[in-house]
Amino acid sequence: MADQLVQDLDNALAAAGVHLGLVNLVDQVAGGSASALGVLDANRALIRQKAFELLLQAVPNVPGLREALQSVDGTDPSPAGATRTAALGPALVGVTVPTAVVKVPGRADPYVIAPVPSLTGSLGLDAPELSGGGALAVSPERLAGAFGVGVGPLKVLGAALLRVPPGRAASLLVLLSARFAPAVQLGFGFGLSEVGGIVGANRRVATDRLRQRLADGGAAAALFPADPVRDAGTLWEALEEFFPVSPGTQVLGPTFALSWLDLGDAGSLVQADAALLLQLPDAKFVLAGRATIDLPPVLAVKLDVLGELDVSRQLVAVDAVLVDSRALSVFRVTGSGAIRVCWGSPPYVVVAVGGFYPGFDPAPAVVPPQQRLGLALDLPSLPFLSLRADGYLAITANSFQVGGSIEVGVDLAVIAAHGSIALDAIVTFDPFHLHVDFQAGWQVRVAIFSGGISASGTVDGPGPWTIHVSVSKELLLDDISWSDTFRIGPAGPAPAPPIQDVAALLAAEFRRASNLHADGAQDRSAALAPAAGRLPDGTVVVSPLGRLRWTQGLVPLGLPIARVGGRRLDGQRSVDVAAQSTGVTQGGRADDWFAPGTYLDLTRAEACQLPPFQRLRAGFDLELHDDPGAAQACTIKFQAYWRRPADPKLILALGLSEVLSHRTGFDRLVAAPAAAPTVTNRSPLVSVGQEAWSTVAGGTRAPADSAAHAFLAAREGGIALAAEDRPVDAKGL
Known part of the structure; x- marks a missing residue:
């Protein structure tokens, strides 16, 4: 299969009127077709000429840069692409031109097709009181940029994405922030170290994707980049993932960073980065951030948080995950938490720190898999020693859940020992009931001999309290097991x-x-x-x-x-x-x-x-x-x-759309505030209804008002089925 660069080149050539079916040719060459390779060789000069013309159209009119790129046209392209630089005063402008290649069976080196009309640029600044750089990537449908400039104690960082698909509305995403060193003091030890914002036109916030990337730190890294120029490629792809194109949807909101108790060169004891975003017209609020506590060697904790207030869904959702956290320099700290509050239909409340009682389903709330809050010994110098402790706590509308476990192990090859204790408990309020699962045990191995003891059981109550215990003892020559059930107290109060x-x-x-x-x-x-x-x-x-x-x-x-x-x-x-x-x-x-x-x-x-x-x-x-x-x-x-008419001076200032070669789509964004107000039909095109049920008896299918009605009718004879299910004829089995 042709890679993405070949696909971009094929689209660019087709737009220029050169229809060679490059993608199909490359697929055939990759499959070993000698005739397809001959077609590429015969048209190599035409392909490279058209590709280079399109490349020059995508390059900004920077003095010296176009001249530096002329050498790309006269040389045989390298599989790694070509990099050219041009000096512009105190700045050094660089451009990397990728090439489209295909692997040919039987050949050690890939076959180079042509330069691709998609480039990545860089900018370096080195002047008194001014330093930094930038990166720029240009393709037929997207313009992506990132920069970081330092002016004395102030450093300005930013990234932007502009898409202008043919025949579709343009979309723009801008991330901008200013960092202060030292932080601006606010009193009581608090300091403001960064302030900025995020603006997206025809973009939305993909909260599900942000939630999936909490655990690996990808969400916070994209919203609060440490070095957007160095990580430009990764940053652009992450922003495309978290803020996908969505016509008619706008995103805006501030970002800021607060610190508490400045420790000098060691940084601050507490650092919090947050972005508060508003998505319109859905009236959805999103709070994304990271809180860091850094007190070496005692504690180093990073907590990534994502909160969502969705008015249309009548839902508040908060998720938090510990990332790369340690305690006392020897323990790895892990865990996650979630909060769900819904005042719609059906209403529910779910709060979980570290997970739920094993097997518990928090439905109708949708909660991602949780990781128990735990401490694990992490000492590479002592691989024979293991220690782990974890736990959880959860509260729902009708239950309280708590549990935890501790495991300790020593493995010295000839002798090994392992012990553990665990407890899980769930309390339901209406009707009141307590259920506890417990387990404990230890095992010792010496050479080829082993032995140990384990105990497990359950506790249920009240009315009466029931305790079930099982004990197993492993000896050198035999195993002994015992279990019994004990009941304590009355059977419970008389029923109403x-x-x-x-x-x-x-x-x-x-x-x-x-x-x-x-x-x-x-x-x-x-x-x-x-x-x-x-x-x-x-x-x-x-x-x-x-x-x-x-x-x-x-x-x-x-x-x-x-x-x-x-x-x-x-x-x-x-x-x-x-x-x-x-x-x-x-x-x-x-x-x-x-x-x-x-x-x-x-x-x-x-x-x-x-x-x-x-x-x-x-x-x-x-x-x-x-x-x-x-x-x-x-x-x-x-x-x-x-709507207030747009300021003509603002429109003139944004005339950079000419330079970026995306005038049509960018002008639409600028002119939108001055357009006549319109009322659009925002009624949903797709609606979800409750699943229909029926009862099948004697070969006759009768509809039911609900699943509960179908199950009650099935008690008289028959089976309850969802309307889309079909009964199975068992005669042929």
Whole structure:
């Protein structure tokens, strides 16, 4: 396969009217085709001539640089490319021109096709009170730059990406920061050592990719580069990954670095780098940063953090990972943490430091795999000694989880010993229950003889407390095992009397004003006032574009249930509600999130297969009858917003688009603030609905309102299946 450089050259030649199918030719040459190699040889001069013409078009008009590149055209290109430099006052401008090559079977050296119309430039400055440099990469669709300039105690760093795809909107990303040495003192030992910002036009923040790169430090390295010129290539690719092109989406926000307790040449005790970004029009806030505690040889900790506030998803997500951290110079420190808070449907709260109880699923929250918070002995000079301790703590809406382990080992070839102790515990609040797993043991080996002892067990309670213990003892000639179960205390308090009148429980729901609300009244062209929280109690304002809806969260309607609010019913019951009032007609159903397992008696198999949360019927829409006699005059207040015209001086200052040979796309970015305001349709093109379920019995498939309804119907005979699944005919097996 042709590499990316060959692909870029093929596109450039095609744009210049030279259609050789270079990519296919290279593929054939790589496969050993002598005829394809002959075609390349026959057209080598034409290919190199056109490639060099395109190369000169991409080079900025820097005095002496174009002349220096003329020598590239007259020499046989090297597989490593060609580098040319030109002096410009106190600056040294350099350009590296890559070449497209292909490996030919049977030949030791690769076959050089031509210079590629894509180049990387560099700039070095060495003048009194002014030093630094820069890097520039030009390709047909992207212009990438990075620079670092020092002026006395101030150092300015930056990177930029500009893409102008043919026929598509241009996208721009700029990262800029200024560093102060020494830091600007703010008082109480705090200092401001860096300030800057990130601006992206037609770019978005890829929080999922940032979250994936927290553990290896790649996210913080891209947002807060130490040397953007030295690491230009890696930095550009990381910025493309974390801020991908997204037409109609803008990103902006400040970056800063704070320090605390300056230790002189050793740096600061605490250093914090942070970027606070706003993505529009999604109204998504992203906080990304790194906190460093450096107190050698006692502690060296780096904590990378990513926080996200997504208003549209009604979600707050925070992730943190320890990177390259050590304690006492001999321990490696590892661990991660996560926080998830959702006030949408379904609502949930998850806080985890170091992970969860083994096997626990935090669904519906989406949490990446966690690494336990741990200390591990890291002494290459003592490879025979091992020591590790780790632990975790997690809190969810209905559970508290904690656990940890310690392992110690010594291996001296002839003699070895290993011991460990571990504990995992989970507490559920409703109903209250404690479950603990524990394990401990040690083992010794001397030459070919070994022995040891291990113990494990569980603790459950209350009602009654149940302790199960297993002990295994390994001797030289025989093994001994023993296990037993102990029960302590009463079986628990007497159960509450069963509920006989389920409908009576709904009486309070009818009096609850918050259950009656307006829905579907979003008008993207206007904002209504006053807000719902400023209305008198018991009052609901309904827009003509919306509807009145009544819902409750006590019990799913129309579903046969066995429990409500943790209390058992005197039998399986189904509750329903109907609207019967003058001037009101019951409309369509209204669904909400419920956990069916809290209302049904499920077998272990059903609990494993049934979705933990489902949208079940919680109420209905209310259709109001028109009453002309009740019409009232109303005054509507509104605020109008308009865009401020762009400053002509600013447009003139940004005329560098001519120099960058990307005038059309760049001008569109500059002219956007002066364009007429438009209202676009931002309704989603794709929506996700709840999975449909059905029951199959006797060869007949019957649809069900939900998975819970399907499982209940299957108890009468049959199986419950998702609508997209197909029953298997077992007759032929």
